Amino acid sequence: MLLRPLALLTALSLLAACAGEPAAPLQAPAFPKAAAAPTPVPAHLRELTGSLLNVPAGGDVELALLIIDERNRPQRLLGNITLSGNGATLRFSLRFNPESFPPGARVELRGRVSRSAQLILRLRPLRIQSATSQALGELRFVAAP
Numbered sequence: 001m002l003l004r005p006l007a008l009l010t011a012l013s014l015l016a017a018c019a020g021e022p023a024a025p026l027q028a029p030a031f032p033k034a035a036a037a038p039t040p041v042p043a044h045l046r047e048l049t050g051s052l053l054n055v056p057a058g059g060d061v062e063l064a065l066l067i068i069d070e071r072n073r074p075q076r077l078l079g080n081i082t083l084s085g086n087g088a089t090l091r092f093s094l095r096f097n098p099e100s101f102p103p104g105a106r107v108e109l110r111g112r113v114s115r116s117a118q119l120i121l122r123l124r125p126l127r128i129q130s131a132t133s134q135a136l137g138e139l140r141f142v143a144a145p
Contacts, residue, residue, distance in 0.1 A: 055086075111139070126139070
C-alpha cells in the first residue's frame with residue numbers, strides 16, 4: 001500500500017522539476033575571425049581547387065563536376081558548390097567522392113555566374129581526367145551567349 005503513494009509523489013516531483021523555465025543556453029565567447037583556415041579533406045574524398053577570375057560583385061557562382069554523355073549532355077552530378085562573387089579573385093574548393101568517378105567516362109567541371117536569376121558568365125567546360133585531388137589554377141569566366 002505504501003508503494004503507490006510513494007510512486008505518485010515521485011512522478012509529481014519529476015513533473016514539477018520539468019515544468020520550470022529552461023536554463024539559458026551557454027554561449028561561447030565571440031572571438032574575431034581571422035582568415036578561415038581550410039578544413040582538411042576527409043580521406044575518402046578528393047577535391048578540385050583553384051581561383052575564379054572576373055566574377056563581378058553580387059554574382060552567384062555555381063560550379064559542378066558532371067558526367068557528360070556522347071551528346072554533350074550532363075548525366076550525373078558528382079559534386080557542386082555555390083559561391084558569391086565579391087569583385088575580386090574568388091578561391092574555390094570542390095569536393096567529390098572518387099568512387100563515383102566512372103573509369104573511361106567523360107567528366108567535366110562546368111560553371112556559370114548569374115545575377116538576378118539571369119545568366120551573365122559561363123566557364124568553358126574543363127575536362128577532368130582522373131579522380132585525384134587537383135589544383136586547377138586560375139579559371140576565367142567568359143560572357144554567356
